[in-house]
Amino acid sequence: MGCRRLRALAPLLILIALLVALPHAGGLFHAWFPELSHPLYWRTSFVELTLAHAALVGIATLIAVIVGLALGILATREAGRSLLPTVRAVAVIGQTFPPVAVLAIAVPLLGFGAAPTLLALSLYGVLPVLGQTVAGLDQVPASALHAADGMGYGRWRRLWEVELPLAAGPIMAGVRLSAIVSVGTATIGSAVGAATLGAPIVEGLVGNNTAYVVQGALLVGALALSVDGLLGLAEKRIRRHPL
Amino acid sequence: MIEFDHVRKAFGDHVVIEDLSLRVEDGEFFVLVGPSGSGKSTLLRTVNRLVPIDGGRVLVDGQDVATQPIEALRRGIGYAIQSVGLFPHRTVAENIAVVPRLLGWPEAEIDARVAELIALLKLDEPGIAGRYPDTLSGGQAQRVGVARALAARPKIVLMDEPFGALDPLTRESLQASVKQIQRETGTTMLFVTHDMDEAFRLGDRVALMLDGRLAQVGTPLALIRSPADERVNEFVGGTRAYLRELAVRRVRDSMRRDEAAEGDAVSPDATLQDALGVMLAERRERLPVQGGGAILLSDIVVRPR
Numbered sequence: 332m333g334c335r336r337l338r339a340l341a342p343l344l345i346l347i348a349l350l351v352a353l354p355h356a357g358g359l360f361h362a363w364f365p366e367l368s369h370p371l372y373w374r375t376s377f378v379e380l381t382l383a384h385a386a387l388v389g390i391a392t393l394i395a396v397i398v399g400l401a402l403g404i405l406a407t408r409e410a411g412r413s414l415l416p417t418v419r420a421v422a423v424i425g426q427t428f429p430p431v432a433v434l435a436i437a438v439p440l441l442g443f444g445a446a447p448t449l450l451a452l453s454l455y456g457v458l459p460v461l462g463q464t465v466a467g468l469d470q471v472p473a474s475a476l477h478a479a480d481g482m483g484y485g486r487w488r489r490l491w492e493v494e495l496p497l498a499a500g501p502i503m504a505g506v507r508l509s510a511i512v513s514v515g516t517a518t519i520g521s522a523v524g525a526a527t528l529g530a531p532i533v534e535g536l537v538g539n540n541t542a543y544v545v546q547g548a549l550l551v552g553a554l555a556l557s558v559d560g561l562l563g564l565a566e567k568r569i570r571r572h573p574l
Numbered sequence: 575m576i577e578f579d580h581v582r583k584a585f586g587d588h589v590v591i592e593d594l595s596l597r598v599e600d601g602e603f604f605v606l607v608g609p610s611g612s613g614k615s616t617l618l619r620t621v622n623r624l625v626p627i628d629g630g631r632v633l634v635d636g637q638d639v640a641t642q643p644i645e646a647l648r649r650g651i652g653y654a655i656q657s658v659g660l661f662p663h664r665t666v667a668e669n670i671a672v673v674p675r676l677l678g679w680p681e682a683e684i685d686a687r688v689a690e691l692i693a694l695l696k697l698d699e700p701g702i703a704g705r706y707p708d709t710l711s712g713g714q715a716q717r718v719g720v721a722r723a724l725a726a727r728p729k730i731v732l733m734d735e736p737f738g739a740l741d742p743l744t745r746e747s748l749q750a751s752v753k754q755i756q757r758e759t760g761t762t763m764l765f766v767t768h769d770m771d772e773a774f775r776l777g778d779r780v781a782l783m784l785d786g787r788l789a790q791v792g793t794p795l796a797l798i799r800s801p802a803d804e805r806v807n808e809f810v811g812g813t814r815a816y817l818r819e820l821a822v823r824r825v826r827d828s829m830r831r832d833e834a835a836e837g838d839a840v841s842p843d844a845t846l847q848d849a850l851g852v853m854l855a856e857r858r859e860r861l862p863v864q865g866g867g868a869i870l871l872s873d874i875v876v877r878p879r
Contacts, residue, residue: 478659481624481732482673482722483648496663 342556372531395456403464448520456509463505467498500570507562582629605777652723652731660707667703691721713744835868
């Protein structure tokens with residue numbers, strides 16, 4: 332147990348170590364890429380970019396969870412069953428648009444910056460949450476629902492006290508997936524002016540500065556693994572003691 | 575008291591219950607028995623409105639259930655089902671406490687009631703209250719299911735084939751528990767089964783349901799001795815039905831008080847089936863009865879006065 336928790340938290344420790352060490356690693360990158368005059372990204376601090384990146388992902392995931400959960404609940408109610416195929420189809424079609432295309436459409440509407448990125452991330456994050464909410468609610472034992480009805484649970488009370496707790500494990504898995512995908516996708520937000528860890532990557536690619544790309548990629552990777560580890564712990568906990 | 579007044583129910587074109595009227599008295603153990611598809615479970619579920627009816631009325635204590643708030647109605651009626659339906663994320667104690675909690679009982683009262691039910695249903699394995707349903711045996715789970723149905727002391731309890739999935743020994747022990755609790759609390763019980771032996775063992779009165787109609791309603795002995803028609807006779811078991819009669823009749827009603835016999839005494843509350851079993855095992859034609867008297871093989875064969 333302690334070992335498993337340590338393994339889940341290790342990426343977070345690595346991320347913190349990177350944030351502390353990278354600003355002092357100019358010499359190392361200079362030795363690695365001697366042809367570059369500025370081997371260390373300097374425009375914005377890594378800590379600032381990481382926090383902005385995490386905030387963007389956090390807000391987008393929150394929106395995706397709210398929308399995905401609401402649609403998933405709606406589509407599994409008796410009255411909403413007929414909506415289920417439509418909801419699924421729309422969400423899947425949404426997923427087939429490349430994020431870049433969503434950004435390209437969103438920029439003229441929302442302007443440059445964080446807003447179009449947030450829109451793209453939220454849209455992308457909905458599907459895993461929605462899919463897992465529907466799957467989770469579908470696998471709640473029918474006998475438990477029948478008993479709940481027979482004992483006089485109201486519709487919402489049954490949802491809140493029986494269905495959602497029993498579906499919490501799968502739903503949490505969907506939230507986790509949604510957040511991890513967002514961490515990766517958020518990097519392209521820097522192409523439209525959002526402050527994310529994509530900034531060193533994009534600038535490195537444009538300016539042929541491989542050192543920037545490496546620095547950005549290291550941080551994004553560590554952040555994605557950190558998010559995965561933390562939400563994985565939460566998921567395991569919820570599966571064991573659904574409340 | 576439960577009254578069905580010209581109840582009719584159809585699923586599409588398929589009529590499941592056809593103009594059915596029936597009255598279950600207060601404190602009665604009433605068993606609906608019939609083959610699958612006879613409409614007995616559907617009829618049971620019209621009482622707590624899990625099945626809405628198309629015609630007629632269902633009354634509980636004189637009140638039409640259709641006019642009552644559905645959640646309050648259901649919380650006031652105990653309900654146990656074959657698939658049990660315990661909440662997997664709740665402990666045994668929490669599962670039993672479901673309805674009292676819905677009704678807003680004070681915590682202390684709930685705790686006391688849960689402890690009482692755990693003892694009453696012989697769930698006295700140490701620590702069982704804190705265990706989760708997936709750690710229980712089938713018999714234990716259904717004991718919890720029954721405890722949950724009884725938790726809020728409902729005046730009426732509905733049971734839908736609750737013991738259908740249990741092994742014979744566990745089933746018999748649960749039948750005895752439920753019958754005893756029902757008798758002691760004076761609960762009105764409406765019990766559905768397809769098992770004729772179970773129906774006769776438990777029911778004060780039994781209704782045989784065939785194709786959405788009541789083929790016959792009466793005491794177990796009435797169904798065995800005077801089946802209304804050939805189909806009832808067939809379901810009750812023809813001449814084999816008289817073996818079932820032995821499971822219904824008690825030693826005390828057929829014994830001779832002024833005689834004595836050798837051997838192990840049987841209880842006056844034992845069934846004639848039990849007594850006959852002992853006679854066969856011991857190769858005797860007469861047995862002593864606890865507290866004096868004897869029972870003879872001829873008493874078993876002869877119909878009581």
